[in-house]
Amino acid sequence: MINVFQPSLGDEELAAVQEVFQTSWVGRGSKVDAFERTFAEHLGVDRKQVTSSNSCTEATFLAMELIGLGPGDEVVLPSVSFVGAANAVAARGARPVFCDVDPRTLNPTVADVEACLTPSTKAVLPLHYGGRPGQIAGIAELCRDRGVWLVEDAANAQASSVDGRACGTFGDIGLWSFDWGKIAVAVDGGILYARDPELAARAVQLAYFGMEQTSGYSEAFKAHTRWWEFEVNSFSRRSIMNDMQAAVGVVQLGRLGDFLRRRARIAELYEEALGTVAGIGTPPPLPAGHESSHYMYWVQLDPAIRDLVARDMFDRGIYTTFRYPLLHQVVAYGSSARLPGAERAAARTLLLPMHQALTDDDVAFVAAALEKSVTSRTAQSSAPARG
Numbered sequence: 001m002i003n004v005f006q007p008s009l010g011d012e013e014l015a016a017v018q019e020v021f022q023t024s025w026v027g028r029g030s031k032v033d034a035f036e037r038t039f040a041e042h043l044g045v046d047r048k049q050v051t052s053s054n055s056c057t058e059a060t061f062l063a064m065e066l067i068g069l070g071p072g073d074e075v076v077l078p079s080v081s082f083v084g085a086a087n088a089v090a091a092r093g094a095r096p097v098f099c100d101v102d103p104r105t106l107n108p109t110v111a112d113v114e115a116c117l118t119p120s121t122k123a124v125l126p127l128h129y130g131g132r133p134g135q136i137a138g139i140a141e142l143c144r145d146r147g148v149w150l151v152e153d154a155a156n157a158q159a160s161s162v163d164g165r166a167c168g169t170f171g172d173i174g175l176w177s178f179d180w181g182k183i184a185v186a187v188d189g190g191i192l193y194a195r196d197p198e199l200a201a202r203a204v205q206l207a208y209f210g211m212e213q214t215s216g217y218s219e220a221f222k223a224h225t226r227w228w229e230f231e232v233n234s235f236s237r238r239s240i241m242n243d244m245q246a247a248v249g250v251v252q253l254g255r256l257g258d259f260l261r262r263r264a265r266i267a268e269l270y271e272e273a274l275g276t277v278a279g280i281g282t283p284p285p286l287p288a289g290h291e292s293s294h295y296m297y298w299v300q301l302d303p304a305i306r307d308l309v310a311r312d313m314f315d316r317g318i319y320t321t322f323r324y325p326l327l328h329q330v331v332a333y334g335s336s337a338r339l340p341g342a343e344r345a346a347a348r349t350l351l352l353p354m355h356q357a358l359t360d361d362d363v364a365f366v367a368a369a370l371e372k373s374v375t376s377r378t379a380q381s382s383a384p385a386r387g
């Protein structure tokens with residue numbers, strides 16, 4: 001089978017893990033520090049603004065706690081978003097308010113977000129669909145004007161930017177994932193960026209039992225004669241990364257540039273093969289100044305045949321999928337919104353395989369299979385009914 005998402009893990013990552021084994025320190029240590037430093041550099045931010053966690057979802061839960069989210073508050077997020085983001089809001093007793101998206105980019109516009117702001121809005125929590133920045137600069141301006149927090153779920157956007165500024169750093173807090181299915185992976189892991197370094201320091205405490213001192217024995221020793229004693233300032237949990245994850249992550253960040261170049265080329269090859277095929281819509285061109293991470297590549301089809309095409313592709317050994325199933329239709333969130341852009345996108349969009357291990361032949365095979373399926377399914381669905 002050709003996978004939709006797939007990590008590239010090899011000898012270098014294995015050697016890095018082995019090295020950690022040999023130090024006999026596999027918990028949080030120098031590798032986690034190196035991972036945080038490397039990613040801060042990659043983002044172009046101060047190291048003190050960045051901390052890690054064991055997943056992006058956990059970092060999102062931390063973020064909602066950091067902004068003091070609670071009952072009576074609302075958070076605006078696109079309906080085409082990850083379940084963990086809505087859970088992080090709802091788990092604090094706050095209400096997720098789902099906004100619409102542009103049906104072609106699957107990102108919310110400034111107007112989509114603005115239409116959902118109320119006096120109870122505490123934060124806006126957008127993502128960068130498939131790695132495309134979308135109208136993040138405008139959304140950031142809107143949030144500043146209205147005095148609401150902007151928390152960016154940048155899990156799709158490890159290396160996306162607008163005019164050189166990294167996605168995830170437009171607002172107050174940015175969150176990235178390094179789970180197995182992302183571009184650079186740490187097997188599991190997350191990064192939290194906070195514009196305010198004090199907020200980032202608070203995140204460090206919340207990620208480790210709410211303990212005041214987190215820099216190891218020497219720091220603890222300064223505060224207490226007995227280094228095993230501690231102060232707790234909130235009843236928090238344990239959300240930290242370990243050195244085995246971070247060792248893999250550091251190697252992967254070193255390879256990220258190569259991964260991105262390959263993914264950009266694959267997107268080009270798909271566009272060349274499919275851009276002019278009748279019945280297949282491809283993503284609109286990126287606006288000037290926008291860089292995408294090319295985390296996803298998708299096509300848009302007639303809703304009458306989309307699922308049938310997915311089945312045909314599966315039968316030829318090619319996985320396809322749709323991300324993200326609409327959150328406003330998940331009963332537990334209690335939304336009664338009608339969101340025509342999101343509903344339109346969800347009915348037509350199909351993600352094709354997109355990862356750096358795909359060869360040119362793989363891409364040509366996927367594109368040919370898609371064209372064939374769309375052509376034959378379209379003929380069938382438009383044939384007059386018989387008998």
Ligand SMILES: *Cc1c(COP(=O)(O)O)cnc(C)c1O
Nearest residue numbers: 055056057082127155177178179
């Ligand atoms: C992967 C992903 C997450 C969750 O990341 P984990 O590290 O698996 O918790 C959240 N949001 C988006 C948009 C994602 O793609």
